[in-house]
Amino acid sequence: MKIKKGDTVLIIRGKDRGKQGKVVKALPKENRIIVEGLNLVKKHVKPKRAGEKGRIIEISAPLDVSKVKLICPLCKQPTRVGYTFINDEKRRFCKKCKGSFN
Numbered sequence: 646m647k648i649k650k651g652d653t654v655l656i657i658r659g660k661d662r663g664k665q666g667k668v669v670k671a672l673p674k675e676n677r678i679i680v681e682g683l684n685l686v687k688k689h690v691k692p693k694r695a696g697e698k699g700r701i702i703e704i705s706a707p708l709d710v711s712k713v714k715l716i717c718p719l720c721k722q723p724t725r726v727g728y729t730f731i732n733d734e735k736r737r738f739c740k741k742c743k744g745s746f747n
């Protein structure tokens with residue numbers, strides 16, 4: 646997957662379109678990511694003990710990687726990512742500035 650944990654992404658589709666956030670979890674098997682503070686969904690939490698009230702909390706739901714663009718760590722622009730090999734090491738590169746990064 647071209648997007649990894651720790652990347653900053655721009656959301657290009659859906660209700661959070663135009664917002665940026667940090668990837669806190671990558672789910673390569675599902676081609677999805679979780680972006681900190683974005684794609685929030687309400688979740689009901691049942692009371693754990695008698696006398697406690699149930700609550701509604703907001704959590705970040707996984708988002709399809711096709712709905713985001715990577716913000717290049719070098720040129721800070723939303724970009725598409727390619728792969729390149731430098732000294733047999735697979736690295737990602739930015740199609741805008743051609744810079745490579747891991």
Ligand SMILES: [Zn+2]
Pocket residue numbers: 717718719720721722724739740741742743744
């Ligand atoms: Zn770049």
